[in-house]
Amino acid sequence: FRILKWAQIFFCLQYVAHEIYRIIIFPNFFSPLRHLPGPKDHNLLLGQELKKFRAESPVGVQLEWSRKWPDAPFIRYLSIAGKEALLVNSLAAHKAVLQSHVYDFVKPPFFARLVGEIAGTGLLFAEGEHHRHQRKLLAGPFSVPSMRKIVPVFQDEAKSLSEVFDSAMGTGSRASIEVTDVLSKSTMDTIGVTVLGIELDTLSSIYPVGFNELYHRMLQQGPLGTLIWVINAFLPIRRFIPLEANRKFIQASSDLRRMLRDIIEKRTTDLSDGTFKREVGESRDLLTYMLEEAEAQRQQTGKETWTTDDIIGHLLNFTSAGHETSSTTLTWALYVLATNHGVQARLRTEIQTLLKASPKPNYDEISRLPYLNNFVREVLRVHSPPIMSSRQAAKDLVIQGVHIPKGTQIDLNMHIMHQNQGVWGPDAAVFNPGRWDHLTGDAASPYAFEPFIQGPRMCPGKNFSLIEMKAFLIELIIKWRFVGIERWDDKTDGAERELLTGGEEEVGRGVKLANPSVTYRPAGGLIVRFERV
Numbered sequence: 001f002r003i004l005k006w007a008q009i010f011f012c013l014q015y016v017a018h019e020i021y022r023i024i025i026f027p028n029f030f031s032p033l034r035h036l037p038g039p040k041d042h043n044l045l046l047g048q049e050l051k052k053f054r055a056e057s058p059v060g061v062q063l064e065w066s067r068k069w070p071d072a073p074f075i076r077y078l079s080i081a082g083k084e085a086l087l088v089n090s091l092a093a094h095k096a097v098l099q100s101h102v103y104d105f106v107k108p109p110f111f112a113r114l115v116g117e118i119a120g121t122g123l124l125f126a127e128g129e130h131h132r133h134q135r136k137l138l139a140g141p142f143s144v145p146s147m148r149k150i151v152p153v154f155q156d157e158a159k160s161l162s163e164v165f166d167s168a169m170g171t172g173s174r175a176s177i178e179v180t181d182v183l184s185k186s187t188m189d190t191i192g193v194t195v196l197g198i199e200l201d202t203l204s205s206i207y208p209v210g211f212n213e214l215y216h217r218m219l220q221q222g223p224l225g226t227l228i229w230v231i232n233a234f235l236p237i238r239r240f241i242p243l244e245a246n247r248k249f250i251q252a253s254s255d256l257r258r259m260l261r262d263i264i265e266k267r268t269t270d271l272s273d274g275t276f277k278r279e280v281g282e283s284r285d286l287l288t289y290m291l292e293e294a295e296a297q298r299q300q301t302g303k304e305t306w307t308t309d310d311i312i313g314h315l316l317n318f319t320s321a322g323h324e325t326s327s328t329t330l331t332w333a334l335y336v337l338a339t340n341h342g343v344q345a346r347l348r349t350e351i352q353t354l355l356k357a358s359p360k361p362n363y364d365e366i367s368r369l370p371y372l373n374n375f376v377r378e379v380l381r382v383h384s385p386p387i388m389s390s391r392q393a394a395k396d397l398v399i400q401g402v403h404i405p406k407g408t409q410i411d412l413n414m415h416i417m418h419q420n421q422g423v424w425g426p427d428a429a430v431f432n433p434g435r436w437d438h439l440t441g442d443a444a445s446p447y448a449f450e451p452f453i454q455g456p457r458m459c460p461g462k463n464f465s466l467i468e469m470k471a472f473l474i475e476l477i478i479k480w481r482f483v484g485i486e487r488w489d490d491k492t493d494g495a496e497r498e499l500l501t502g503g504e505e506e507v508g509r510g511v512k513l514a515n516p517s518v519t520y521r522p523a524g525g526l527i528v529r530f531e532r533v
């Protein structure tokens with residue numbers, strides 16, 4: 001018994017010594033990365049994470065570091081429990097991580113737990129050859145020819161969105177509307193039709209909680225839910241937490257998966273007995289495409305392309321990645337329009353000219369609008385909704401003279417590149433659509449503009465979201481004049497809202513940003529005041 005006791009004590013002491021070495025001694029005294037530029041004022045257990053969470057902006061601390069060490073390819077910091085991380089800082093380092101060494105990096109387990117809980121595994125977490133193969137298999141519904149066919153889906157949804165503005169206006173001459181929820185519903189509706197092949201509203205008569213609401217419950221969890229979600233990414237505790245916030249998340253997640261399983265089963269039956277009614281005109285929605293392609297492959301080779309769980313994983317990727325990003329970009333677009341009336345007037349003139357010549361413009365006519373194109377890109381540059389994507393070195397590497405040991409966490413932060421004055425010039429923070437007419441030097445590099453990142457893992461929904469957002473903006477700008485936003489006032493915690501109308505073109509002024517948050521978005525939504533054109 002005594003030997004057992006000593007063995008236990010020895011085991012505990014060894015564990016504590018090992019953890020002290022791992023969390024404190026190794027990163028501070030032995031790590032080969034310790035001499036790289038980066039902050040040194042780490043919290044013992046939480047590293048820089050507490051500072052990041054306390055900042056006014058979810059990218060504020062990282063931007064400070066980037067300004068302090070502008071020439072460093074990587075900035076080194078400590079995350080939770082002494083974990084070392086490298087923030088990719090230079091254009092060349094971005095290119096190496098996203099293109100030349102793309103498959104030398106994998107998505108780290110904590111990131112897979114953090115994002116995968118909501119967005120599913122699917123393409124987003126496929127690696128190497130498997131990723132390359134899946135990208136090829138899933139490319140069809142997102143190709144430019146497919147986009148040409150589905151533009152009317154976006155135009156119809158844009159009209160429904162405009163009707164929501166109409167209802168908010170009633171018989172008055174001016175009204176205000178909180179736009180994040182209505183935009184989120186609209187972009188989710190387009191995803192319903194183009195990815196799942198159904199009108200999502202039809203589900204509300206079958207299920208007690210709708211598709212959009214389930215996503216809303218997972219994405220907007222409140223402070224306690226968010227805390228559990230973040231801790232769970234590093235330490236899988238979800239199954240053991242008996243709190244209401246956690247129970248709600250688990251319920252929403254399993255209801256969503258059950259709903260998708262039902263939709264897949266019904267579609268399989270409808271396709272086999274020929275009763276499926278296509279919602280996307282000549283084009284195929286992603287689910288129908290996957291089921292028909294899989295059936296064709298099965299008949300040719302006898303092999304299974306995807307299991308039902310694989311299909312659920314992919315659908316979760318496309319539904320989650322495809323709606324919140326576009327709706328948040330549109331939210332920022334309305335913010336800019338409402339606070340920058342010169343930009344708004346110029347866009348309206350361009351759109352009026354187009355609609356006079358072509359009342360229902362097609363993909364090519366919309367894509368060719370120069371100022372709208374500049375505007376959307378500038379919104380994505382200054383207010384990129386994705387903030388961060390994480391990688392982990394799958395082997396020892398040397399990039400830009402920096403030795404990166406296998407297992408090192410790498411952070412790609414879109415705003416670091418978009419706000420880099422060395423790349424975009426001293427006015428990098430200013431919203432200026434005109435800059436896109438004369439890009440020179442580093443700003444002309446594809447790696448300078450990364451809302452969709454670049455390389456083999458670039459967002460497959462890029463063309464989809466660009467044409468969708470443009471179709472929505474055309475419909476809104478032609479009908480509505482955006483007068484201002486109702487400014488969040490910290491002193492009254494948002495209870496009193498003053499109208500912000502112009503001259504506020506610097507990043508995020510007048511808007512309180514959500515932090516912690518996986519996306520760059522206004523906290524508590526955005527209230528836009530508008531009138532008829």
Ligand code: HEM
Nearest residue numbers: 123124317321322325326386389451452453457459461465
């Ligand atoms: C403004 C809109 C959008 C933005 C800014 C955006 C941004 C991104 C980014 C940054 C990634 C890379 C994530 C990573 O590697 O960690 C990504 C991946 C992805 N996006 Fe998007 N996205 C948008 C819209 C869409 C749409 C509309 C869809 C589909 C309908 C979509 C589907 C996906 C998928 C499936 C991936 C995973 C790709 C892979 O790993 O190969 N996205 N997106």
